[in-house]
Amino acid sequence: MPGKFENKKIVIAGGSTGVGFATAGLLHEAGAQIIITGRSEEKLQAAKTALPGISTVSLDSNNRQELDNFFKVTGHFDHLVVCLSGGKGAGDFASLPLDDLRTGFEGKFWPQLNTFQAAIPYINKSGSVTLITAASATMKAPGTSGLAAINGSLESMLPSIAKELKPLRVNAVSPGVIDTGWWDFLAPEEKAKTFEYYKTITPLERIGQPEDVADTIHFLMGNPNITGMIIRCDGGLAL
Numbered sequence: 683m684p685g686k687f688e689n690k691k692i693v694i695a696g697g698s699t700g701v702g703f704a705t706a707g708l709l710h711e712a713g714a715q716i717i718i719t720g721r722s723e724e725k726l727q728a729a730k731t732a733l734p735g736i737s738t739v740s741l742d743s744n745n746r747q748e749l750d751n752f753f754k755v756t757g758h759f760d761h762l763v764v765c766l767s768g769g770k771g772a773g774d775f776a777s778l779p780l781d782d783l784r785t786g787f788e789g790k791f792w793p794q795l796n797t798f799q800a801a802i803p804y805i806n807k808s809g810s811v812t813l814i815t816a817a818s819a820t821m822k823a824p825g826t827s828g829l830a831a832i833n834g835s836l837e838s839m840l841p842s843i844a845k846e847l848k849p850l851r852v853n854a855v856s857p858g859v860i861d862t863g864w865w866d867f868l869a870p871e872e873k874a875k876t877f878e879y880y881k882t883i884t885p886l887e888r889i890g891q892p893e894d895v896a897d898t899i900h901f902l903m904g905n906p907n908i909t910g911m912i913i914r915c916d917g918g919l920a921l
C-alpha cells in the first residue's frame with residue numbers, strides 16, 4: 683500500500699538548511715516530490731548534493747513577485763511547510779533597538795505570510811500548511827519580548843486563517859532551542875555555552891535536533907483531523 687506522502691508534491695520554503703532540510707529528507711524518504719526554496723544558491727546546491735532527488739529554487743520570500751512566479755510555475759501542490767527565519771529581535775526591551783525588531787519582522791513574520799498567501803491558490807484543499815514559529819511566543823522569558831511579538835503574531839493569526847481556509851489544514855510547530863546553523867551568529871565556544879545554559883533550563887535537559895522538529899511537522903501534515911493547532915517541540919522549554 684502506498685504511504686501517505688507517496689508522490690505528494692510538497693513545497694518547503696526555507697528548506698536548504700536546518701529544520702527545513704531535515705523535513706525535506708524525511709518526506710523525500712517517504713516518497714514525496716520535494717521542492718525547496720531559499721536565497722543562497724550555495725546552500726541550495728549543498729542540499730541538492732545531499733538529496734539529489736529533490737528540486738531547488740532560489741528566491742527571496744520577501745519578494746512577492748518572485749513568489750507569485752514560483753507558485754505559477756510550480757502549479758498545484760499538496761503541502762506547504764514554511765521554515766523561513768531571520769534572527770533579529772532578541773534583547774531586553776529597555777535597550778532593544780526597535781530597528782532590530784523591525785528587521786526581525788522582515789526576516790520571519792513578513793516572508794512567512796508572503797509565502798503562505800501567495801501559495802493559497804495552488805494548495806490542494808486536502809493538503810496542509812505548516813508554519814514554524816518558536817517557543818519564545820509563549821515562554822515569557824526576559825530578553826524575548828521582541829521574538830514573542832514576531833512568533834506570537836504568527837501564532838495568533840493561525841486559528842482564524844485555519845477556519846477561513848477550511849478544509850485545508852493549517853498548523854504550526856513551535857520549536858525550542860534547536861541545533862541548527864541559525865545559531866552560527868555566535869562563536870563556537872559561545873554557542874556551546876549557550877546550549878549548555880539552555881540544557882539546564884529545559885525540562886528534558888537536551889538541545890533539540892532538526893529531525894525532532896521534522897518529525898512533528900510530518901505528524902501534523904499527515905493527520906487528517908488536526909487544524910488550527912500549534913504543537914510545541916521544545917523539550918518543555920516553554921512550560
Ligand SMILES: NC(=O)c1ccc[n+]([C@@H]2O[C@H](COP(=O)([O-])OP(=O)(O)OC[C@H]3O[C@@H](n4cnc5c(N)ncnc54)[C@H](OP(=O)(O)O)[C@@H]3O)[C@@H](O)[C@H]2O)c1
Pocket residue numbers: 695696697698699700701702719720721722723725741742743744764765766767768789790793814815816817856857858859860861862863864865
Ligand atoms: N534553531 C532554533 O533554535 C530555532 C528555535 C525556534 C524556532 N526556530 C524556527 O525554525 C525555523 C527554521 O529555522 P532553522 O533553525 O532551521 O534555521 P536555518 O537553518 O537558518 O534555516 C532557515 C531557512 O530559511 C531560508 N530563508 C531565510 N530567509 C529567507 C527568505 N527571505 N527567502 C527565502 N529563504 C529564506 C534559509 O536559506 P537562505 O538563508 O539561503 O535564504 C534557510 O533555508 C525558523 O522559522 C526559525 O525561526 C528555530
